[in-house]
Amino acid sequence: MILGGRALRKTFASELRALAPIDFAVERGEFVALVGPSGCGKSTLLRILAGLDQPDEASSLENRANPGRASFVFQEAALLPWRSALGNVELAIELDAKAASSEARRFRARDALARVGLADFAARFPHELSGGMKMRVSLARALVTDPELLFLDEPFGALDEFTRLDLDEDLRSLWRERGGTVFFVTHSIEEAVLLADRVWVFSSRPGRLVLDHRLAGLPAERKRELRRDPRYRQEVETIEAALARHREPRA
């Protein structure tokens, strides 16, 4: 187990309950996707798991990843506009506790950019990159520190369908190459099934874990063609049904 929670809950000011008590355990090396209606507490859970927010008292949360070995990809790319793509990736290494020589930094950053297909854009600044390219830089910045735990909060939500599928395929194969535990929040059931080995479904706020579903029947290699596979469609329907059952019918 790398992440475990018992009776984990979060209440914001004025009694706004964002997370109902939830229990879970994530094993090392798993790829978990979390889907749920808007505002149900997905980002809240992710921020708590990453240590950016605190859960309510009496919650128990265990994070067995080494401190500093977690990375986060936010919904927006969150790049420093005054640094090139390479400089932005190097930032992650600079902020690491252990010092690295500037050549070593540059080498690793170039390597990470190459892995996300941006080798030729290292010298470009964020304003010279498209939205999809910025997300790739953000992904490279997250991967360059070789994280044990990677959190992604709707990272490709603002991108067009084609770019999103490209990045989904890239993310899946990067994970298969390098291992590590991935926690991926998305609005899209289809994306969750395409990416993950385990899908969590949240109810409407306050978020409860209403389905914890392993996609055991799908191949390990996932390409967009899989979306026409009946097994894939079956999984999508299972999750859709669970979501529909636990969604409040209000706007």
Added chain:
Amino acid sequence: MSWAKRLDPLWPLASIASFAEVGSRAGWWEAYLFPAPSMVVACLWEDRAEFGGAFAETLFAASLGWGIALAAGTLLALTLSLSDRVERAFRPYAVFFQTVPVVAIAPLLVIWFGFGRPTVVAAAAIVSVFPVLAAGFAGLRSASAALTDYFRLRRAGRLATLFKLRIPSAVPQLLTGARIAAGLAVIGAVVGEFVGGGGLGGVVDAATAQQRVDKVFAAVLLSTLLGFGLVSIVDAARERLLSRWLRS
């Protein structure tokens, strides 16, 4: 823009100047109330040596005061924002003191610094330091929530966050503060010269006493040009520096 369009701002000037010229020569009003533009130009030419010296003096005092304000305001904002508590305590004053009228405190400066240049430079520095300080405070906390979270998640220390995130984030607002400060520094210097003597402010003061309205107008014209020139220079520098920050 075509040349004809670029020249459009000149016609209001030309009309008003012609009107003033005609009106003043025809005796529609007394010349000591509002001189003919030709008289102002003639006066500028006649006393060019005096005006040149005064212009240089005011330019020097305003620039020095502006430089002091820039350095002091930036350093002060940096130091005070090292602690959240200290910053919370001081931030309102940066805004509050921006509204202190320099005219009102100018006599006080004479008491503190005596007649002469130190008073003039102090007046320029005091009015221009607060916009820089306020811009520094605002700029240092202008980084986006996502970037701030990123630095927190990477367990970045206070200094790393300051140098790699907060200071670079503050650059655009600091440059805007510097631009506002440049205009105020000229005003501060001229007001300082009313009480401290010397420069274009001194010329205005003396010419008023001699009822030389043409000379007053000439000095006012020069100090306006001086302020405009300084602001334009800072503006051009700001545009160049900002191009990378703004386009993102």
